[in-house]
Amino acid sequence: MKERFLSHRPACRNFNSVKTRGMSLAEVVVASGIAALMLVSIAQAFAAYENAQSRQSPAIKAQLLSEEGIEVLHLVRNTGWNVLSSIPAGTKKYFYFSGTTWSVTTTPEIIDGVFYRSFTMASASRNSSFNIVSSGGMVDPQTLLATVSVSYPIYGATSSVSYSDYFFNY
Amino acid sequence: MKNISKIKAFSLPEIIVYVAIFSVILLALTQTVVVVSKSFELTRGERVIDASALSEYDRLGREIRNATNVNTANSVFNASPGILAITVGSSVGASQIIRKFYLANGKIEVSDNGVVQGDLTSDEATTTSLVFRLITATSTQAVRIETTIAAPANAPIASENFYDTFVVRNTYEH
Numbered sequence: 001m002k003e004r005f006l007s008h009r010p011a012c013r014n015f016n017s018v019k020t021r022g023m024s025l026a027e028v029v030v031a032s033g034i035a036a037l038m039l040v041s042i043a044q045a046f047a048a049y050e051n052a053q054s055r056q057s058p059a060i061k062a063q064l065l066s067e068e069g070i071e072v073l074h075l076v077r078n079t080g081w082n083v084l085s086s087i088p089a090g091t092k093k094y095f096y097f098s099g100t101t102w103s104v105t106t107t108p109e110i111i112d113g114v115f116y117r118s119f120t121m122a123s124a125s126r127n128s129s130f131n132i133v134s135s136g137g138m139v140d141p142q143t144l145l146a147t148v149s150v151s152y153p154i155y156g157a158t159s160s161v162s163y164s165d166y167f168f169n170y
Numbered sequence: 171m172k173n174i175s176k177i178k179a180f181s182l183p184e185i186i187v188y189v190a191i192f193s194v195i196l197l198a199l200t201q202t203v204v205v206v207s208k209s210f211e212l213t214r215g216e217r218v219i220d221a222s223a224l225s226e227y228d229r230l231g232r233e234i235r236n237a238t239n240v241n242t243a244n245s246v247f248n249a250s251p252g253i254l255a256i257t258v259g260s261s262v263g264a265s266q267i268i269r270k271f272y273l274a275n276g277k278i279e280v281s282d283n284g285v286v287q288g289d290l291t292s293d294e295a296t297t298t299s300l301v302f303r304l305i306t307a308t309s310t311q312a313v314r315i316e317t318t319i320a321a322p323a324n325a326p327i328a329s330e331n332f333y334d335t336f337v338v339r340n341t342y343e344h
Contacts, residue, residue, distance in 0.1 A: 025187060032191050039202055046206050053213045057330055060220050064227055064334045071312065071335045074342060078310045097314070099248070101305060102335070112331055 055154060058114070059161065062150040065117055066163040069095060069148030072102045073119065073167060081169040084121060084144055092118045119148040124166060132166060142169040215321040215328035222295040222319050223332045226278055229290050230271060230315055233258075234336040240304060240311050241268055252302040254313060256338075258282075273300050276323060296323040311338040 072095055076083050083104060087093055094109040095102055095117060109117045122145045125137035132143065144167045151160035180188070234240075237256035244255035251273035258267040270281045276296030277289040291297060299318035304311065314335040320326035 025184065028188055028191055032195055035195055036198070039199060043202055043206065046209065050209055050213045053216055056220055057216050060223060061330065061332060064223070064332055067231075068314075068333060068335045071337050074337050075305065075307045075310060075312055075335075078342060079307050099303065101307065102312075111333065 051155075055159075058152050058154060059159070061112075062115060062152055062159070062161040063163075065111060065115055065150045066148050066161045069117060069119055069150070070146070070163050070165045073146050073148070073165070075102055076104060077167050084146070084167060085141070085169070087121045089122050090120055092120055094118050115150050115152045117148065117150045119146055121146055143167070211322075212328055215326070216330075218292070218294045218321040219319045219328060219330050222291040222297070222321070223317070223330070225292075226290050226297070226317060226319075227315070227332065227334050230254075230278075231334065231336045233269065233271070234313050235339045237269075237338050238266075238340050239338060240313060242304065244268060244270065245302065245304070247302050247304050250299045250301045252300050254302045254315075271302075273297060291319075294323055295319050295321040296326065298326075298329065305335065309341055311341045312336060313338070 073084070087104070094105050094107055096105040096107065096109065111117060123139045123141075124143040124145045125133055125135075126140045126143070127133045127137040132140075145164060146167055147162055147164040149160055149162045151158050153159075233256060234254075237258055239257050241255035241257050244253070246253040253270060253272040255268055255270045258269045259265045267282050268284075270284075271278055271290075272281075273279070274289075276298070277291045277293075278297055278300065279289055280287040296319070297317055298320050299316070301316040303314040303316070305314060306312075312335055314333065317332050318329060319332065320329040
């Protein structure tokens with residue numbers, strides 16, 4: 001039984017014939033280089049993923065703040081059309097929250113020390129069918145286009161999110 | 171057995187060089203794994219926070235906009251943990267529902283007429299601060315929501331603040 005078992009172990013039979021050589025230094029260096037390249041590639045891939053994700057959070061916050069700006073303008077518009085219509089076209093204005101009310105101010109608004117929020121008003125035009133058109137038509141003094149912008153610094157640059165909506169005095 | 175003598179062994183300098191190279195590789199590998207692991211946890215936490223914020227604000231925004239009005243008697247404003255109660259559906263009669271949003275074990279929970287409906291956020295994140303602020307302008311009601319969301323829920327390593335305001339469309343004149 002023992003002989004049969006050993007006869008099925010080719011490694012044992014060939015053991016003495018192997019001229020085993022260790023790795024040369026050059027082989028080790030090459031293998032190390034490949035391993036290092038793989039490590040760097042993995043790290044770079046992860047860094048790219050992390051970079052993309054780290055841009056996501058401020059972008060979402062900026063979107064919510066932009067959306068809030070549009071909602072606040074609805075509130076402001078309901079307090080009086082003249083509050084919006086008296087703002088010169090293209091002039092940057094800002095929001096101020098007292099804790100119970102929102103108002104429009106000329107003082108820049110900075111949220112969490114990072115997000116700069118402002119808004120501008122612009123006139124809107126309508127065609128003969130009374131549809132709003134981006135070019136041509138006649139200016140409708142009872143319609144205004146508001147654009148809320150939120151900008152924030154990220155990785156040495158400035159990113160921004162803008163939301164626009166029309167407001168009516170009807 | 172004769173051939174064994176022909177096996178070329180490593181010399182001592184070679185072994186020293188190999189061991190040194192492998193040590194450097196092992197050290198770099200360990201450091202990379204540690205850094206990547208920590209960074210991955212942070213990134214994963216941020217992803218969970220973002221998903222929770224979107225989920226919370228999407229649902230809360232829709233509910234507030236579609237509400238009949240804000241039920242101030244059952245709400246807790248300007249403090250955390252806040253409670254927001256809104257009237258849903260008909261303002262009178264049997265179809266009227268008082269829907270509440272409040273914090274329960276770090277998650278925003280919803281109840282209809284006192285019966286718990288479920289959570290707005292996953293178990294992976296925890297809402298550490300929830301403040302509702304009621305804004306009334308002429309006849310219009312609006313609610314500002316201020317939240318701080320952290321993740322992972324059991325041992326937070328990332329935390330973000332989120333803000334948004336929603337106007338109750340039923341109270342909006344234009």
